[in-house]
Amino acid sequence: MKFFQKEIKLKARSRGFHIVTDEIEKHLQELQEINAGILQVFIKHTSAGITINENADPTVLEDFESHFNEMVPENMPYYKHTQEGPDDMPAHIKASLLGNSLQIPVTRGKLNLGTWQGIYLAEHRNNGGARKLVLSLYGV
Amino acid sequence: MKFFQKEIKLKARSRGFHIVTDEIEKHLQELQEINAGILQVFIKHTSAGITINENADPTVLEDFESHFNEMVPENMPYYKHTQEGPDDMPAHIKASLLGNSLQIPVTRGKLNLGTWQGIYLAEHRNNGGARKLVLSLYGV
Amino acid sequence: MKFFQKEIKLKARSRGFHIVTDEIEKHLQELQEINAGILQVFIKHTSAGITINENADPTVLEDFESHFNEMVPENMPYYKHTQEGPDDMPAHIKASLLGNSLQIPVTRGKLNLGTWQGIYLAEHRNNGGARKLVLSLYGV
Numbered sequence: 001m002k003f004f005q006k007e008i009k010l011k012a013r014s015r016g017f018h019i020v021t022d023e024i025e026k027h028l029q030e031l032q033e034i035n036a037g038i039l040q041v042f043i044k045h046t047s048a049g050i051t052i053n054e055n056a057d058p059t060v061l062e063d064f065e066s067h068f069n070e071m072v073p074e075n076m077p078y079y080k081h082t083q084e085g086p087d088d089m090p091a092h093i094k095a096s097l098l099g100n101s102l103q104i105p106v107t108r109g110k111l112n113l114g115t116w117q118g119i120y121l122a123e124h125r126n127n128g129g130a131r132k133l134v135l136s137l138y139g140v
Numbered sequence: 141m142k143f144f145q146k147e148i149k150l151k152a153r154s155r156g157f158h159i160v161t162d163e164i165e166k167h168l169q170e171l172q173e174i175n176a177g178i179l180q181v182f183i184k185h186t187s188a189g190i191t192i193n194e195n196a197d198p199t200v201l202e203d204f205e206s207h208f209n210e211m212v213p214e215n216m217p218y219y220k221h222t223q224e225g226p227d228d229m230p231a232h233i234k235a236s237l238l239g240n241s242l243q244i245p246v247t248r249g250k251l252n253l254g255t256w257q258g259i260y261l262a263e264h265r266n267n268g269g270a271r272k273l274v275l276s277l278y279g280v
Numbered sequence: 281m282k283f284f285q286k287e288i289k290l291k292a293r294s295r296g297f298h299i300v301t302d303e304i305e306k307h308l309q310e311l312q313e314i315n316a317g318i319l320q321v322f323i324k325h326t327s328a329g330i331t332i333n334e335n336a337d338p339t340v341l342e343d344f345e346s347h348f349n350e351m352v353p354e355n356m357p358y359y360k361h362t363q364e365g366p367d368d369m370p371a372h373i374k375a376s377l378l379g380n381s382l383q384i385p386v387t388r389g390k391l392n393l394g395t396w397q398g399i400y401l402a403e404h405r406n407n408g409g410a411r412k413l414v415l416s417l418y419g420v
Contacts, residue, residue: 001141001278001281003420005316005385007392036145038180038276040318042385044394046334051236054186059220063229064236066218071211071351078346080339089343096331096344100397101383103241105145105182105274112147112274114184117240134385134392136318138281138419139278140143141281141418176285178320178416191376194326199360203369204376206358211351243381245285245322245414252287252414254324257380279418280283 002037003138004030009130013123015087017053017061021119025111030137037106037139044132047091047125049098055118064122068094091124098122106139142177143278144170149270153263155227157193157201161259165251170277177246177279184272187231187265189238195258204262208234231264238262246279282317283418284310289410293403295367297333297341301399305391310417317386317419324412327371327405329378335398344402348374371404378402386419 008027010020024041025031031039043050054060072093074086081089102119105112121131148167150160164181165171171179183190194200212233214226221229242259245252261271288307290300304321305311311319323330334340352373354366361369382399385392401411 001143003281003316005387036143036276038278040383040385042383042392044392044397046332046394046396052186052240053232053236054221057221060229060232063219063221064233067212067216067233070216070218072347076347076350078350079343081334081337081343089340092333092340093344093347096333096400097237097377099239099379100332103180103182103243103383105180105276107145107274112182112184114186114272116186117184120236132394134387136316136385138318141283176283176416178418192326192380193372193376194361197361200369200372203359203361204373207352207356207373210356210358237377239379243320243322243383245320245416247285247414252322252324254326254412256326257324260376 001140002033005136007132007134009132010121012130013121015123015126017064018121019055019118020121024119031106032109034106034139035108039104039106039111040136041102042134043100047095048128048131049095049100049122050102051098051120051122052102052117053120054116056116087126094124141280142173145276147272147274149272150261152270153261155263155266157204158261159195159258160261164259171246172249174246174279175248179244179246179251180276181242182274183240187235188268188271189235189240189262190242191238191260191262192242192257193260194256196256227266234264281420282313285416287412287414289412290401292410293401295403295406297344298401299335299398300401304399311386312389314386314419315388319384319386319391320416321382322414323380327375328408328411329375329380329402330382331378331400331402332382332397333400334396336396367406374404
């Protein structure tokens, strides 16, 4: 059993959903050493999330942003945590709805994603900055 | 440390939530070789999800479907990704809300689920077809 | 590769979101044996969830509870699973939205969480009682 771990930083992105599969994979030259395993992607933040979804049509990314803003609106009258701006508390809730880690099977040296699957960074802040990920790769 | 991995196909199901624990376990004869470990279940699709919830009362499954349709309705005016039908974009969003992988502890050769826990396939398309899963099982 | 697994019980908490990082870590003296690895936290229940979010301002916890009650209200007319009380079916849905497992990287003997990240127990029942977790810790 092999175990690799590293911390990387994704470049800063605007608020919204972004495909980051390539940016993550370029840090994973160790993938070729794994015949069967798991890649874990962990985001070290509480106002951005990661998820896997459709990698082909850019309007899917836009519709995700529109609907997340509908499901978790800014300025709800019951929000008490408001001192970091109207985008902050919704960002926390959205981050937990998507979750902060992905586990992806690795098979014969490659991420074993479905044809239409890509890794999304969900940037929920207006100015989130660069986001730190911990990548853990293990298997045989 | 042992590591097993295989790809399986779940039979096609109607739109809604379905308990698939048994259909998954019948592919896992290797479970008995693991004293302490993890089963990872990964769904290779972007319009169906998997989750763990109540395994006893079938109305729970129906209420999940009703509420997911309420939280993520079809035909929202802001959807741009509409060419694959009104059930498609909501299916993508629902899939990410539930997530596309499960990690379940394995203890003394069995899934260490709580008494009331079962594995759900959440089929969000009207005609989703058979769904592919990657099962990764590892431990000592 | 080392693999540790144990079952623990969190003390009973009131309905709402609670930071439980310390209560979990005190069971993890084996952390110091792991240089690079993963901690998996699995909750064996279908009406409470676990997630990772902001560990500093208690009003974030309150806002989570308020918004989850807004997104998944009690007494929706379409709920059929009502015999265990009005808080039960929403609790099931909320639990699946957050998910029932966390995977956290372990680096040089410590949970590799971001500065502002803590582990939340999301208790969705009015009287949920003590909640059982399975902790699986593995790595090199």
